[in-house]
Amino acid sequence: MSLRTRIYIVILLLSGLGYQASGIAKTFSLQDSLRRYQPGKSYTFQVESAIGEHAIAIEYIAGDAGSKLILTSPHGGDLKPEFMHTRTKDFVVSGSDLDYGDTESFSAMADSKTLELTLALAEEIRKVTGLRPHVVLNHLHRSKLDANRAMSLAAQGDENAIAAWKAFHQYIEDAKVQVAKNGSGLVLNIHGNAHRPQRTEVGLLLSGKDFLSGDLEKLADQSSVRALVRSGKASMKELATGDTALGTLLNEGGFTATPSKAYPNPIDANDFPDRRYFNGGYNTARHGSRFSGNISAIQLEFNQDVRMNDRSRNNYAKSIARAVTAFMNRYFK
Ligand SMILES: [Zn+2]
Structure with missing residues (x-):
């Protein structure tokens, strides 16, 4: 057992950390939970070993009733309980749970400091x-649970990982129920990439090749912001590369973000010779409006300079908060 895990467990056993445990490990049910979510309060789901060791796996901090925004951090965790299976690249996916597209590549690399960035961003959005x-x-x-994959590859059969995966998505679903009362909303999935040159990638479920085709409108139905286009609030092109696209608003805050007005093609060989682009994964497909509903989703992949430095991260979070707020005011008022 790592020292960090040991400390976590001891703290949990002694004090409960002030958290309210909302589930018992290996089962997850929030049937009546919606009634008791209080804005600003933290709810957690814990994993548990056969001899009673605990660790906090999933945390939901309830938003205010009027909020239309949900932030998620699926890859920012760093806890590795030794009683959980360590994921391997050799695992054979069952193939029965690929409902939300082909997002089945294996990785156990964490998106470092994106959990901290997500919390800083939430606080700055509250201030604004x-x-x-x-x-x-x-x-x-991520070596214990990949919370941005379908369940089979995400948990690789580990009972605790399966329960944590269910808890992660149930909390998002519960947040979406609250947001939906306000008419519409947005899920932002916060990630980190290591592409060079450094840039922030905005994932709308359109592929890099889609941006070469020129006619984005035909592709609106496969995007994670489909509901915004369908409601007549914006064209697909406006949402991807227009004056008030999220990428463009991030550029105005000093980020190199793509797609955007300045960088309309995320695989442009001149701007980005590696031509790598993360266009959105499982969560963006499942929790956005590609398949159903009035709540859209965007994957934000921040480069290392934005997230890694403990001193500068909060300033970046301020700029991201301004861009996100401008986007929300434009499309979710
Ligand atoms: Zn990620």
Whole structure:
């Protein structure tokens, strides 16, 4: 057992950390939970070993009733309980749970400091708007749970990982129920990439090749912001590369973000010779409006300079909060 895990467990046993445990490990049910979510309060789901060791795996910090925004951090956790299976690249996916597209590549690399970035962003959004967004965090390291994959590859059969995966998505679903009361909303999935040159990638479920085709409108139905286009609030092109696209608003805050007005093609060989682009994964497909509903989703992949430095991260979070708030005011008022 690592020292960190040991400390976590001891703290949990002694004090409960002030958290309210909302589930018992290996089962997850929030049937009546909606009634008792209080804005600003933290709810957690713990994993548990056969001899009673605990660790906080998933955390939901409830947003204010008027908020239309949900922030998630699926890959920012660093907890590695030794009683959980360590994921391997050799695992054979069952193939029965690929409902939300082909997002089945294996990785056990964490998106370092994105959990901290997500919390900083939530706080800055509260300062700017007066409303706390909903926040859902996976505290487990990606080698224990990949909370941005279908269940089979995400958990690789580990009972605790399966329960934590269910808890992660149930908390998002519960947040979406609250947001939906306000008419519409947005899920932002916060990630980190290591592409060079460094840039922030905005994932709308359109592929890099889609941006070469020129006609984005035909592709709106496969995007994670489909509901915004369908409602007549914006064209697909406007949402991807227009004046008030999220990428463009981030550029105005000093980020190199793509797609955007300045960088309309995320695989442009001149701007980005590696031509790598993360266009959105399982969560963006499942929790956005590609398949159903009025709540859209965007994956934000921040480069290392934005997230790694403990001193500068909060300033970046301020700039991201301004861009996100401008986007929300434009499309979710
Ligand atoms: Zn990630």
